[in-house]
Amino acid sequence: MLPLTFLLAGRFNEVEPNLRRRKTVSTVSRRWRNGKLLFYLSSVCCFWFSLSAALGGPNHIFEVKAFGAQGNGKAMDRAALQGAIDAAHVNGGGVVLLPPGVYLTGSLRLTSGVELRLEPGATLRGSASQSDYERGRTLALLLAEDQRHLAITGGGTIDGQGRALAADVMRRMQAGEFANKAGRRTDRPDESQRPKLIAFENCRDVRLAEVTLRDSACWVQNYINCDNLLIEDVKVDSTAYWNNDGLDLCDCRNVVVRRCDINSADDGICLKSEPKGGGCEQITITNCRIRSSASALKFGTASHVGFRKIRVSNLIVYDTFRSAIALESVDGAVLEDVLVEHIQATNTGNALFLRLGRRNTNTPYGRIENVTIRDVKVWVPAGKPDAGYETEGPRARQPHNVLPSSIVGAPGHPIRNVVLEDIEVHHPGGGQTNIARLPKDSLDAVPEETEAYPEFSMFGELPAWGLYLRHVEGIRLAKVRVIRQRPDYRPALVFDDVLRPELERLEVWPQAEAPVINRPIGFQSRATP
Numbered sequence: 001m002l003p004l005t006f007l008l009a010g011r012f013n014e015v016e017p018n019l020r021r022r023k024t025v026s027t028v029s030r031r032w033r034n035g036k037l038l039f040y041l042s043s044v045c046c047f048w049f050s051l052s053a054a055l056g057g058p059n060h061i062f063e064v065k066a067f068g069a070q071g072n073g074k075a076m077d078r079a080a081l082q083g084a085i086d087a088a089h090v091n092g093g094g095v096v097l098l099p100p101g102v103y104l105t106g107s108l109r110l111t112s113g114v115e116l117r118l119e120p121g122a123t124l125r126g127s128a129s130q131s132d133y134e135r136g137r138t139l140a141l142l143l144a145e146d147q148r149h150l151a152i153t154g155g156g157t158i159d160g161q162g163r164a165l166a167a168d169v170m171r172r173m174q175a176g177e178f179a180n181k182a183g184r185r186t187d188r189p190d191e192s193q194r195p196k197l198i199a200f201e202n203c204r205d206v207r208l209a210e211v212t213l214r215d216s217a218c219w220v221q222n223y224i225n226c227d228n229l230l231i232e233d234v235k236v237d238s239t240a241y242w243n244n245d246g247l248d249l250c251d252c253r254n255v256v257v258r259r260c261d262i263n264s265a266d267d268g269i270c271l272k273s274e275p276k277g278g279g280c281e282q283i284t285i286t287n288c289r290i291r292s293s294a295s296a297l298k299f300g301t302a303s304h305v306g307f308r309k310i311r312v313s314n315l316i317v318y319d320t321f322r323s324a325i326a327l328e329s330v331d332g333a334v335l336e337d338v339l340v341e342h343i344q345a346t347n348t349g350n351a352l353f354l355r356l357g358r359r360n361t362n363t364p365y366g367r368i369e370n371v372t373i374r375d376v377k378v379w380v381p382a383g384k385p386d387a388g389y390e391t392e393g394p395r396a397r398q399p400h401n402v403l404p405s406s407i408v409g410a411p412g413h414p415i416r417n418v419v420l421e422d423i424e425v426h427h428p429g430g431g432q433t434n435i436a437r438l439p440k441d442s443l444d445a446v447p448e449e450t451e452a453y454p455e456f457s458m459f460g461e462l463p464a465w466g467l468y469l470r471h472v473e474g475i476r477l478a479k480v481r482v483i484r485q486r487p488d489y490r491p492a493l494v495f496d497d498v499l500r501p502e503l504e505r506l507e508v509w510p511q512a513e514a515p516v517i518n519r520p521i522g523f524q525s526r527a528t529p
Helices: 004-008 027-030 035-055 078-090 162-174 442-443
Strands: 061-063 070-076 094-098 103-106 113-117 122-126 139-145 148-153 157-159 196-201 206-211 213-215 221-224 227-232 235-238 246-248 253-258 261-264 269-273 280-292 297-303 304-330 334-356 367-379 405-407 413-429 467-487 494-499 500-504 507-509 517-518 524-528
Touching: 035 253, 061 078, 070 500, 078 103, 078 113, 094 524, 227 304, 246 253, 246 280, 269 304, 280 297, 297 334, 304 367, 334 413, 442 494
Parallel strands: 061 094, 070 103, 094 113, 103 122, 113 148, 122 157, 139 196, 148 206, 157 213, 196 221, 206 227, 213 235, 221 246, 227 253, 235 261, 246 269, 253 280, 261 280, 269 297, 280 304, 297 304, 304 334, 334 367, 334 405, 367 413, 405 467, 413 467, 467 494, 467 500, 467 507, 494 517, 500 524
Antiparallel strands: none
16 A cells, blocks of 8 residues: 555655555544544544545555456456556555466556555466567566556565566567567577566656566566666566566666565676666665576666766675676766675676776767775686576687686776775686686787677686786775685786786785786785785
């Protein structure tokens, strides 16, 4: 039930959760029970609110079975569910309640003032036929555009039937109903043809809480140009098909993501910025657990405008194919004022990857600057970290040994003012020249790849096992420790075209060694073994 304070103030995340059920007219009358006149006024208010609830309104519950929903998992309940949503909206808002059951549906459009509440034991199940989905900017099970005061809550499950739905889309593509975008692969349908679970655009005051999102055919949830967004206590379990990003925030502002558990067959939590957007700004992500077939935390790949004032803390990452932390600007975005801290990643393919590139040579370079990453511990395995999962990350395009963390700008466009503090990376070592070889006296052989898709393996073999820096200006490494398990032909650290690096308590195990530095300018080192 949407509380009155939420509707009046327009600030959903300022309302205490326990008020949502207890805020009644009796509360109002108790505040004013001194004085006969105020007593009569409160009585009138009680009568008015009772009448409002009978006729509909923000405190009214719209139970979907009263609108004809069967909830048996077989009958199509789309019309009944949309009818309940529309009735709540027309009557000024309210709760659309799904009691325990399985509700089969195609696309639903959420509207202002509506809370979709799935009780524990309730499952909203997406159709396995693409024809049951409506297209807004994208295909999705739950759509909202230009709406305010939305919520999805209640402890139930939203199930996209991603395997069956993706198979239906593939069948339609093979039958010639549509073609993938020019130049795209033909062994799986394009992302634009596979429905997401949630797609909200240009919405304000949105809350998603205590629901499970399962098996999307594409990205699980996508929020575009949304403001004042709260996502909390949400579980994502979606490994049904490719491109199952757990959470995508595109050009969103004033966002809090907390206490979420994400298992996704692509990036876990991903921030994006499109050409006509305003960038991502004022975003907090905290106390989440992530497993990913790509990167756990990623900014990009779409990175056109910017990522500013982002705070990330207390992430637990596990069984992740690519990077625990990947911060990328390859389309002109300004990435600045970013703090990532208190991260622990186990069985993860790469600890850190920062990349400044330019995929479109007709646009200017962006910037990456003023980034702090601290209190990070990562254990990198010798083998494929997501082996055995239903949808694994792709095999390497070219052979290489286990790769290091890397921070790589472009010639004449360095990544600036980065702090790495209290970082510990456990690396398997074991680099062998019969797998790949790039000696430290051949640093120019590392390709620039400024126009390539960014990922930690994009350069192939790298000349370090612990940390590789290239085209970086003003970096500070304090209490950074890299630990190798087996002998490796490569040195621990290589700095190539790095201006004014500052090292403090840099430790290399099992044996101390200094970084290999190419083209050094303004090098400073203190208490480094």
